[in-house]
Amino acid sequence: MTDRNIPVTEDELHAYVDDELPAERRGDVEAWLASHPDDAARVQSWRAMAEALRTRYDSVVDEAVPKRLDIERLVRQPRRWVYGAVAATFVAFIVGGGTGWFARGAATAPSAFQNLTVDAIEAHRLYVVEVRHPVEVPGSERHHLQQWLTKRCGWVVRAPELAGAGLKLVGGRLLPGSGGPASFMMYESASGERFTIYTAKSDAEATQMRYAAKGKESTLFWADDGVVYAVVSTGADRGRLTQIAQAVYDQLEKKG
Template identity: 75%
Template sequence: MTNPRIPVTEDELHAYIDNELPAERRGDVEAWLAAHPDDAERVRSWLAMADVLHARYDSVADEAVPKRLEIEQLERQPRKLVYGAIAATLVAFIAGGGVGWIAHGAAAAPSPVQSFTLDAMDAHRLYVVEVRHPVEVPGNERAHLQAWLTKRCGWEVRAPELAAAGLKLVGGRLLPGPTGPASFLMYESASGERFTVYASKAQAETTQMRYAAQGNEGALFWADRGVGYVVSGGSDRNRLTQIAQAVYDQMEKNGG
């Protein structure tokens, strides 16, 4: 059964266009697009742009690389990745929304969203390895933790209930964020698996989740009502998405 409320990442939209999306996710993406006309329009514009690129560059895509451009026998990427990189770069310029997106490995300065996500992942790596002092306020003081972080951060900070996902609240702490304070919550499973929820004021405004991976860790970013959220955890993207979805739903239900 498809669910139009399951957030879809930008990478998944590109994979949907390229017919590389896992079959079990296509229904969710199509339901999401049916319920989100702005994203549906973006997808239509990307498809139209891809058609233009094919018409313009198909004739040269298979040409041999000139000798003067060969460097240490570098292999050309598959054509669809080249199109993806060009299209994504053009979309970033055309959209002009102030939130950059690095196109399929293209080298560029980190966008605000990427910098925000990296800050959250740095905090995750720093504290998840702590045994005795992973947090400042323990999870059994949930009410005090929420009130303290809300007062210090300037928005309502709530520690989501994640028992249904097999996680209990370890606790939280106050951290410096990109432009002010950040709240940091940690959860743990019975097996010792840890996830963190980092939140701070953010320039971006998108409820669409954006996935990032670094080493053996993954993270999902979204922003709503001027606050950015990053759920960080292990490399199991399905598990990470399950946790992020639960956090997202509770934040939305409680108004941020």
């Protein structure tokens, strides 16, 4: 038997929204919501967000976690560069940027970019559908997030301010990359549209911005000072993706 006087926690509210709350506690939570309109409004907002994400990203919600991001596999053996069919698929989609696109140096070997786009898009597809745990560190802790990722990755990691493009920082996380750690940050619009920024160390010193796409996912990516940056979206048109990627690039350049 449960005590309805016990305050309902935020974890319980999330579990209620996800239909994961124990049956014996459900009545208590519903009674709590009936007498706490602020929490009831939050629950309604979360449900609306979950529905919007399901509608937008339904095609990838039930996909298996890519083997490249399987933690147990990563612990058992070191990461290797991706070869074969998966990486080869991206060759057809990699397009050099136009002459006006941030030409910073000679193009690098395609394999480095193939691996980056595979990693960036797989990470995007894995986490973009998450409602409760899309990130490790929330956007409200931007300063801590930047310091933590900078320390763990070994290069200066910044979370660009993208409010001008209608995006709010959801937060970020540390991921295993092809050649070491990688940083991953997620942004979201008021309508639930999500973009992610993936950065990883690379042999590429500087390149033009390039475009790659696979299925509904697309990315604009470039290298600067030995770090590769990829801005990824699901379903956004190339113009919108370009707007976000250029905003990211401009801010990183100004603070570089």
